[in-house]
Amino acid sequence: MTAEVGAEFINPATVGVLQGLDDAEAVLARTPATDVVNAALGSGSDAAPLWDVTGDLPQAVTLIGGRWPAPGEALVSERAQEVFGLETGVGAVETVDGRQIPVVGIYAPTDAFAHLDSGVLGATDGSARLSTVDVLASSLAAVAPMHSAALAVLAPPDPTMITVSSPLTAARTALELDAQLAASARQLLAIVLGAGLFLVATVVLADVMIRSRDLGRRRTLGIGRLDLVLLVSVRTALAAVPGAALAAAAGLSLGMADAMVPPRVVVAIAVLGIATAFAAAVPPAAFAARRDPVRVMRTA
Template sequence: MNLRTLLREALTAARTAPVPSALVLLVVAAMCFAAVATVGRQAATEAAVAAELSGPAARVLTVTDSGGTGFLTGATVATLAGLDSAEAALARDMPVDTVNAAIGAGGTRVAVTHVVGTVDRGVELTRGRLPGPGEVVVPEAKLAELGLAQPSGALESGDGRQWAVVGAFEALTPFEDLADYAIAVPAAPASLVVQQVRVLAPDTAGTRAMQDSALAVIDPDPRSSQVQTARALAAGNATITGELAGLGRSLLLLILGAGAFFVAIVVLADVLIRRRDL
């Protein structure tokens, strides 16, 4: 029996038994839809998890001077920024609360922090320009809170220090926490004592080299510092992505198996009914 004859016989059988044929068609269509929908959703989930585990936020080494010993300085940050294995290095000092100088003590407070390193990698200007000594840029979202229609005016701390507002910015990944601060730059960056430094690797493959090089430069004292290693180096990352892929394959096989089972049940029932009628 050739293929043409087989197809003709199948079409004739389907026409003579419309109800079982419709049931088989419905089950196969449902199986195909469920398989495509499940595999598509699983693939999207795998891609999202992989992006999270290898994105900029996962490639950051963070070292904090928790003991206030002053071992982190602007000179150290400059060395870190110059590493071949680092895409960016950004550090900030202890912030100080300020208010809009035109409003005074009753105004909304925003913390001013001095930042050194690759500032242009941490923020994107939306208006104005990058600050010089004695100047700040303010997060775009905080302008209205401070009562500023434009990035202009001044911020004043409790001890009377003032910073002129010269611009507004949006924080970039993975330095989103900078959106909580007004950013200033020091007059002498190399001598600035910073509280926290973050070093970003250019890609997942280079994260280990970046972390080893950065820690060799910083040489943190475990008694007075906190080191948060890059999440991209976590041993469980490969396990997580592997388990997700295995789950997707298992779901697909389960759907196909269940669909094949129901098709077999419908066909078997039709055969038994026809056999009884003979």
């Protein structure tokens, strides 16, 4: 959100209120950009933009060298470091009016604050005239509530005094696509698990028919029906463990490479596959457990 230069409603107090909102992941307010040069080289050397900022600086940028600035000090971006020729990221920059600001570190902006990747960020002492505030919502679903809450906190006396750049439309589209993809994923998972359930049940039924004499002998020796069902089902589930572990390892490696599949989802699907194998074995095992062991031993 950008206000007219000199507007008073973007100030340290309103920034503090925005920082306290539940859905605010990062809030950073800044002044209009002003050109600065390397103080050691003076005017006429290459310039870069300087913004005095206040708010959640550690959430907006990553410190890659030096230390965080105190009021009156500044950080330079990697690109500005090259412009100024500051090999260690330590030195000073100078404004057009001769004000010198010590540089104490180097930063790299996070993705949400990539527009700050070519300048200098000065830590304001609270007296700077702020004109822009960036509010990063914690999730796509929080974009709309944060948009309304931020406007309510700033409460500009005249709506024309503020320009709002908000990804509301993009967020709604992303949420709709996410819901559609989630529904498709659930449907695909249900189809795969259903097919697996049928195939495992068929294989286990064939196995208990082939091993009917062995199972009948166990019944004759006194094993209970429930114990027999558990024996067959647990053995089937244990046979599914190596395949599930291999699939989980492949999923985790792909998920880490593409940063798309959370590890907990991969592990949960592997566990669900093992549970499906166990459940699929129960009906054939129950069928085998209910057969008359005497008849099975006689005909097998």
